[in-house]
Amino acid sequence: MPLATDLESHFAAHQSRARDELFELLRIPSVSARSEHNADTARAADWVAESMRKIGLTAKVHPTKGHPVVVGEWRKAPKGAQMVLVYGHYDVQPAEPLELWHSPPFEPTVRNGNIYARGSVDDKGQLFLHIKAIEAHLTARGKLPVNLIVLAEGEEEVGSENLAEFIQAHAKELACDAVVISDSSMFAPGLPSILSSLRGLAYFQIEVQGPASDLHSGIYGGAVMNPAMALARILATMHDANGHIAIEGFYDDVRDWGDAARKEMRTLPFDDTHFRDETGAPALFGEKGYSTLERLWMRPTCEVNGLLSGYTGEGAKTVLPANAMAKVSCRLVPDQSPDKIDTLMRAHVARVTPPGVKVTIEQLHGGMPWRANLDGPLFDAARRALAAAFDREPVITGEGGSIPVVGDFQRILKAPVLLVGFGLPGENAHAPNEWMSEENYFKGMRAMAALWDELGSSS
Ligand code: BES
Ligand code: MN
């Protein structure tokens, strides 16, 4: 079924305003990781709450220990209608390195049909398209076929530290029949996608302490363990030559997805060469015996995200560094858990640490992996709504990234979670020149407006 004509005419008539309003939000540098942007992050929360009020929701900005949570509501649907919770985040990643942006990160610019700005696709554009979809219903008809809660958080990019507690404390007000999230990507342009899995995360900081201060590498070198070498040796034990993680017990809880899931993955239009070109790496590499999509979606990883030690300035400085540090993150798959991986990581590092240094490990973030059972009326409605907006049947895809709150929603609110994202491959999320396709921004609105109609008529 195509999108209802009254909604379609609303979208057609208000397209340029929908773009201009998103641009206002994109101009606010709500970088959650940086305290110098705290006032901007608070301003983005207020802006989002105000945008909800303008279209007829009631909205409240809830302070937390960190950045505020915005909750908007509309509860006037006919008796028996479903309650749906839409989640998104208004915070963004830092924009650095600034010199690599072709237009300023907080001055949205359209080039080749794409909106370039930090947060355009992750996640402001995808959050705001939901607000526009709700607006279409309330403007064209004065009502919605479902009850809605829109929850926008400001700490997703720093690990959603305070959100589980917030959901727990407000579980009664947030009670719902379904959760809908747009914070991911479509598998290919024009190909709407429903996510069936996300990886989890266990993020560590590993510090190696050697001598009390940097030492002359001639006077002391050879007689003291070098922390940089010790760290390199520790990190080098984490994989074998086949890309298999060598931490004892690491794979114990990894669930096999079965042949059916693997077969379904092979039907997706995916090309290794194209994917390699997207990365710019000279060749692809990963765990032996698995395809690229299997490596990305159903296998865990252990990656160095950052390394720091010794002298890295111009020229040579003969120094034996006092310490070394690595940021190491593991992407997890069902049924691994960050707590168990924490234990295994500590035991492994303790076992392989060479004598003469002290190692400390801290876990910075944890998030559970997630895999959906895509049966039921919510997913059928989503398939029809996406088909209506994109004129093409959606595919089921997996995802290598993490949205830690998904597991919390399911656990605390006991509602199924639908992940429908409108990003695209190559969108540069977290990188310079992030973009969101304008077409997807506008079609995403239509798909979500159609979803409310589908869920209204199926209840
Ligand atoms: N929107 C992403 C998650 C994502 C990435 C979904 C790619 C689908 C495809 C989210 O904003 C994000 O970046 N999550 C972090 C979580 C971390 C900060 C705890 C991630 O995956 O690194
Ligand atoms: Mn995101």
Ligand code: MN
């Ligand atoms: Mn992100």
